[in-house]
Amino acid sequence: MADPEKNFASHDSQDEDTIGTIQGVLPDPDAHLSQEEKDKIDRKLVWKLDWILIPWLCILYLLAFLDRTNIGNAKVAHLTDDLQLSLPHEYNATLTIFFVSYSVFEPLTNVLLKRLRPSIFIPIIMILWGASMTGMGFVHNYSGLLAARWFLGLTEAGLFPGVNYYLSCWYKRSEFGVRAAIFFSAAAVSGSFGGLLAAAIEQMNGVGGRPGWSWIFILEGLLTVIFGVASFWMVHDFPDQARFLSEDDRARVVRRLKTDQQSSAEHEEWKISYLIAGLKDWKMWLGMAIYMGCDMPLYAFSLFLPSIIQELGWGTSTVRAQLLSVPPYAAAAVLTVAIGFIADRTRQRGLCNIFVSLVGVVGFLMLLASTDPRVKYAGTFLGALGIYPCISNTISWMANNIEGVYKRGVVLGFVIGWGNLNGIVSSNIYFNPPRYLEGHGVLVAYMTVFLFGGSLLMTVLLRVENRRRREGKRDYRVEGKSAAEIEALGDNRPDFIYTI
Template identity: 35%
Template sequence: MSKLDNKASLDDEKREVLDDVALEKAAESYPDHLQTYLRAGLSRDDAEFMHGISKKEQDKIFHKVDWRLCPMLAVLYLISHLDRANIGNAKIEGLEETLNMSGNDYNVALMVFFVPYVLCEVPSNMILAKFKRPSYYMGILILCWGTVMTLMGVVQNFGGLCATRFFLGLFEAGFFPGAIYLVGQWYPPDRTQFRMALFYCASAASGAFSGLLAAAIAKMGGTAGYESWRWIFIIEGIATVAMGAAVFFLLPDSPDYAAGRWLTHDDARFLNLSHIVTRGVQKKTVNAEGKKTKFQWNILWSVLKDWQIYLQAMVFASNAVPNYGLKFTMPQILKNMGYTSTNAQLLTAPPYACGAISALVSSLLADRFTWRMPFIVSAQGLLIVAYAILFAKAEHIKDNVGLCYFAVHVACVGIYPILPGCNAWTINNLAGPAKRAMGIAMMICIGNLGGIVGSFIYQEKEAPKYPTGFGSSLSFAAAGMVCALTLEFLFWRINNRNAEKTEEEWRAIYSEEQLDKMGDRSPLFKYSL
């Protein structure tokens, strides 16, 4: 009987009575795996099911998700960046002259987007978490900002431009943190960064596509009495509305909704159980009466006082400031080199293409080695080099066209690997779905304040040298590098300190409930480097 008790103790939840032969077989075949699955909260049946899925079968299941989820999110991310940044293309097609803009009016129009964008990211993810089908919420957001984008093409004054930019930021606010949340719901930690890199590949592609598309649409100038810059907003806005309608049908919601369609029931079961094993479960979602518990203010408080989120936000800002500043200004920088408006639009494509490649390659390597810091820091180093060149040589940009255009390429290569690494690093180091949803939104919210900075650092009166723009971008890249190195050191030190005691020793000190409440502060939680 003692033998039966020892084996059955592996499953404290069910304690199923098995015969000695079955117990002996289970103990001999996979005792370590069974322990891991049971401690994650799985039943014995679920633990045995998970152990029976081979690595090859797991890869096959995740590839099914890849083909359904990633292309859709990547296209939507491309559209979101296209819609927020095409104002830079419209600028060199006559936007300012038509709307009688002067001084810092253009910078103000850029900044207005980020006010609601920053303020609404966290509340939006809290709303998203209440939707059983995220595709409905995301579809509504995209339809709304597509409509606003279209209306931007018919504004008659600076006030109208600012109003549409405000509502564009309001409706776009929920998409990116929602997309990151969805990736975290479908994939385990060691499969996240490459999938996130596809977003940033799409972001880089949006920069290239924006210039090519703007150059083509500009030929419509005069059609129906509208200037070319208006057609840029109208055509791209209509395309966004069409994609918003498609989201209701094409964006995967969860394994449960996909089961029996493009996933088998066993596939869906594996994905659900894998999420519990790798991400943890939110155990107290219902009370004794079966009703959902109220909002967990203690989790919000734990997010607000979590030091890692603020350091990660600074790493995020080391991308946001250079990225938005360059995205809004690159067509003008290239025009300053002596190119025509059309050629300047077209020449934005190659740097962004290099940025897309760098995001994918660095993310593949980071996932391969499960190590984020080196790829983030090396990208920040490239940014420092690129902006040092531009800061020194842009004053006489027409005499240094080749060098400055090369530096723009280097800047894009440095910009795009940072955010996939930063977001994967953050989402992998937050325990529990509630804190993960709030934490990633909070980090992105703070980091996107860099968009406001990026909106003002390139002053037209400083062209073509732009000392404030190039100097600020260099400074934020350097500050982000310091924060990334600090995070790496602190995570390494905490992991080593927790490893001084075995798991059994920690469990002797703390109860299971105490360890669960600690979340990522638990001594059993290992920070991902």
């Protein structure tokens, strides 16, 4: 095709016409510089974004994951005995109710994040969930704990999908995965940190007439509130409004996303058509299946690891059980970042999911089949290694392959919300200690069918679609359309090559 607007190039190697069209539309503050000088400025800009955006967001998610899973630490610190909860039914119900409110409200939160701005939305929900967490330290019965967990889920719902969506509006597709992995590694770190912190706070048992588990909730909740207030100054808005960037740097961020076939840095008004576009996209539905295959095991592992370790038969004390839960999380944090880096470099996110999920399946088979405490403890390591890297890799995979500000937000909200709804399953499969055969068996099934099988299917389908686009079999979609209409097609554009 002779028209430059229809002369498409792949994401991996854009042609001069495509970049020239972008340069004609957006201002280029570096037009007078050599390519070497432009590359130097670009590296400096990305480095600046990393240091300003990523560390604080990691801290926020560490606090979020700590607050939603510390009930597992409180359980081994005699929460169930003091509140006279029946096991497993009433305790599991307190876990379940969190995921109900959390998942129901998640699909709505990315729209609110965009409309209210990150610097307002994120601090507000942090203060609210910190208050809910603190309130859990003052409950006296089963109904009070249920109410506190409901509101904790409601107020936490916006952070994880919101931050992943937010980061995807700042970085290129080849840069997003490792940042998402670093962000999510805070969940694994919170497992390590949570065990150590719970072991220390539990020593406050009796202070102020309150049990040790109560102080776990109170102190960790107050810590969240403090960071929530600070977030009014530490969380920044989207690239076109970010105050920490100069006008030239804002233009550079928008331009570099445009060259990456993204429009996510730009302002866009909400329309119901974005919701419809997401619902009609097969990638969203398959992504929901893949994500449930790693998210359900994630919560089961996080909520019950202290109990699993306590039942290993080593005569494990409460404090020792908290401390022995630290190493598996630490190993998972390292592998999560490593997989993020590898997937960004190779652009083989599907293969990363496939191979890592097999590691997790082996780990839970060890827990399922063995009665040797050493084998079972080794299985917890492989289980963690097989779960945590797939969470951030799957979210990065979905974000890479959905174009459009609101459509991406909608799709991520549904994928993450559905995955978290499966936390209801996580909360109700671990009973009959010490072997927990039902729980480990369900985890193996989820990881094999949904995570492994779904990732394999997604990889094959995306490869087929990419081949068709490179062969020109999707060029009919842009015939007779203007440049603006072509851009509005988002990831349906013939030149948009999917990350596999």
